[in-house]
Amino acid sequence: xxxxxxxxxxxxxxxxxxxxxxxxxxxxxxxxxxxxxxxxxxxxxxxxxxxxxxxxxxxxxxxxxxxxxxxxxxxxxxxxxxxxxxxxxxxxxxxxxxxxxxxxxxxxxxxxxxxxxxxxxxxxxxxxxxxxxxxxxxxxxxxxxxxxxxxxxxxxxxxxxxxxxxxxxxxxxxxxxxxxxxxxxxxxxxxxxxxxxxxxxxxxxxxxxxxxxxxxxxxxxxxxxxxxxxxxxxxxxxxxxxxxxxxxxxxxxxxxx
Amino acid sequence: xxxxxxxxxxxxxxxxxxxxxxxxxxxxxxxxxxxxxxxxxxxxxxxxxxxxxxxxxxxxxxxxxxxxxxxxxxxxxxxxxxxxxxxxxxxxxxxxxxxxxxxxxxxxxxxxxxxxxxxxxxxxxxxxxxxxxxxxxxxxxxxxxxxxxxxxxxxxxxxxxxxxxxxxxxxxxxxxxxxxxxxxxxxxxxxxxxxxxxxxxxxxxxxxxxxxxxxxxxxxxxxxxxxxxxxxxxxxxxxxxxxxxxxxxxxxxxxxx
DNA sequence: GCCGAAGCTTAAAATTGGTTAATTCAGAAA
DNA sequence: TTTCTGAATTAACCAATTTTAAGCTTCGGC
Numbered sequence: 001x002x003x004x005x006x007x008x009x010x011x012x013x014x015x016x017x018x019x020x021x022x023x024x025x026x027x028x029x030x031x032x033x034x035x036x037x038x039x040x041x042x043x044x045x046x047x048x049x050x051x052x053x054x055x056x057x058x059x060x061x062x063x064x065x066x067x068x069x070x071x072x073x074x075x076x077x078x079x080x081x082x083x084x085x086x087x088x089x090x091x092x093x094x095x096x097x098x099x100x101x102x103x104x105x106x107x108x109x110x111x112x113x114x115x116x117x118x119x120x121x122x123x124x125x126x127x128x129x130x131x132x133x134x135x136x137x138x139x140x141x142x143x144x145x146x147x148x149x150x151x152x153x154x155x156x157x158x159x160x161x162x163x164x165x166x167x168x169x170x171x172x173x174x175x176x177x178x179x180x181x182x183x184x185x186x187x188x189x190x191x192x193x194x195x196x197x198x199x200x201x202x203x204x205x206x207x208x209x210x211x212x213x214x215x216x217x218x219x220x221x222x223x224x225x226x227x228x229x230x231x232x233x234x235x236x237x238x239x240x241x242x243x244x245x246x247x248x249x250x251x252x253x254x255x256x257x
Numbered sequence: 258x259x260x261x262x263x264x265x266x267x268x269x270x271x272x273x274x275x276x277x278x279x280x281x282x283x284x285x286x287x288x289x290x291x292x293x294x295x296x297x298x299x300x301x302x303x304x305x306x307x308x309x310x311x312x313x314x315x316x317x318x319x320x321x322x323x324x325x326x327x328x329x330x331x332x333x334x335x336x337x338x339x340x341x342x343x344x345x346x347x348x349x350x351x352x353x354x355x356x357x358x359x360x361x362x363x364x365x366x367x368x369x370x371x372x373x374x375x376x377x378x379x380x381x382x383x384x385x386x387x388x389x390x391x392x393x394x395x396x397x398x399x400x401x402x403x404x405x406x407x408x409x410x411x412x413x414x415x416x417x418x419x420x421x422x423x424x425x426x427x428x429x430x431x432x433x434x435x436x437x438x439x440x441x442x443x444x445x446x447x448x449x450x451x452x453x454x455x456x457x458x459x460x461x462x463x464x465x466x467x468x469x470x471x472x473x474x475x476x477x478x479x480x481x482x483x484x485x486x487x488x489x490x491x492x493x494x495x496x497x498x499x500x501x502x503x504x505x506x507x508x509x510x511x512x513x514x
Numbered sequence: 515g516c517c518g519a520a521g522c523t524t525a526a527a528a529t530t531g532g533t534t535a536a537t538t539c540a541g542a543a544a
Numbered sequence: 545t546t547t548c549t550g551a552a553t554t555a556a557c558c559a560a561t562t563t564t565a566a567g568c569t570t571c572g573g574c
Contacts, residue, residue: 109506146403160417161462205418249366
């Protein structure tokens with residue numbers, strides 16, 4: 001095809017790119033970005049592990065030793081500050097890559113910890129990098145993952161900067177719900193959420209005490225019920241209204257359904 | 258080389274990858290991630306424009322039409338919320354890509370605005386995507402850019418979540434200083450910073466009034482002087498101590514000097 | 515069944531930061 | 545010059561959130 005630079009030509013070549021990205025080379029990245037599909041490829045996974053106790057798989061300032069994919073359970077990506085302060089940057093859910101930075105083999109500015117009862121698959125970053133060279137789909141999948149992570153970081157940023165404590169909590173719970181739903185990991189409206197109030201506080205820029213109060217307020221209003229490691233969304237529409245929740249940011253990077 | 262899985266074997270093959278990434282294909286991504294080098298490539302840039310008035314080059318929910326590189330000036334990446342609230346997600350400085358998302362041609366969850374007196378270079382995303390297929394270096398450069406943007410988003414998140422107003426402002430000013438220095442864009446200790454207090458407020462999760470108060474306090478302490486679109490860092494060491502500023506996050510993605 | 519640790523809950527008191535509102539200032543337009 | 549507008553500044557007051565300090569509950573280990 002000629003390298004035309006008029007509007008129509010550009011549009012055509014975009015369509016072509018789009019098709020190329022969708023072409024099946026093992027990683028058509030449809031409506032989800034579920035890295036567990038990497039587990040399916042024969043001989044690529046080094047091992048699968050069950051996590052018993054909180055396990056740090058990456059320390060800030062260090063290079064990730066392996067590329068980990070969270071198969072089941074929860075993880076947190078965070079920064080530790082001097083005076084004991086901690087900021088949780090993102091929560092890892094099943095299907096998420098835990099150490100994306102392993103691919104670039106450079107020191108990262110954050111730590112990653114997996115919570116008990118998680119399951120991870122471990123890969124050799126070089127093996128993946130070699131595969132990337134052969135697969136445009138895998139390249140696109142990685143870029144899409146980056147876009148998605150950035151979009152979520154940006155939304156959390158928005159919560160911390162411009163939402164009230166109540167809105168932040170409501171918003172985060174709705175995000176969990178949406179992310180887990182899209183990977184069909186919700187049973188009976190229960191969400192198993194093994195987080196302490198401390199986790200929510202450290203993610204949302206609040207104190208545990210205020211998280212506690214706010215959770216109580218949300219429960220009193222019959223919106224959500226967080227208790228015993230289980231999250232129940234009781235009245236989603238009112239919750240969505242309260243938080244001004246708009247789920248489109250979660251599909252940044254994915255292709256339309 | 259055999260696919261050995263012991264520690265030494267893995268380390269060796271990592272070294273090999275590292276060398277491959279450094280190999281010169283036009284984008285060895287040394288100690289900076291300056292996208293203006295893309296401008297040098299003959300016939301790739303569509304046009305260069307000087308921005309007179311605030312110009313939105315990407316609207317949230319839409320697909321970026323072009324890949325823009327900020328050659329000179331300032332830009333903001335932000336989210337607009339319902340009730341008039343705005344959250345600035347990142348400031349764009351010379352050398353930064355303004356619409357990285359143009360490469361994936363998918364709707365973005367944020368907007369990008371360039372401020373007056375900026376200069377941008379405009380590229381056809383498809384042309385770049387074609388080049389990516391031929392150049393492992395360019396692929397690595399893009400990944401490095403993503404890593405870097407994520408690291409900066411994470412640091413801002415940390416500011417909003419766990420730093421006081423004073424620390425936030427001090428930290429941001431030091432980031433500007435560091436980012437501009439690494440691209441040798443500072444003259445005589447002056448930093449031309451055409452931002453309103455509103456910009457700082459919307460980035461740092463504060464009100465303009467409080468930003469004003471805090472700037473005043475910092476000026477009274479002889480730490481910085483922000484006035485008339487110019488930032489002066491008066492006493493860097495004390496400022497670094499106040500903000501607990503640690504610049505390593507800014508080199509995430511780049512190779513050691 | 516007791517104990518200790520971790521997590522949760524509650525209640526002041528203290529602080530940070532937000533709101534409202536009025537004043538000044540600088541530059542553009544008339 | 546005068547006027548107009550957006551931005552910066554200041555002050556007084558107020559609200560949200562943190563801090564501090566207890567008490568309480570749950571649960572695994574002994």
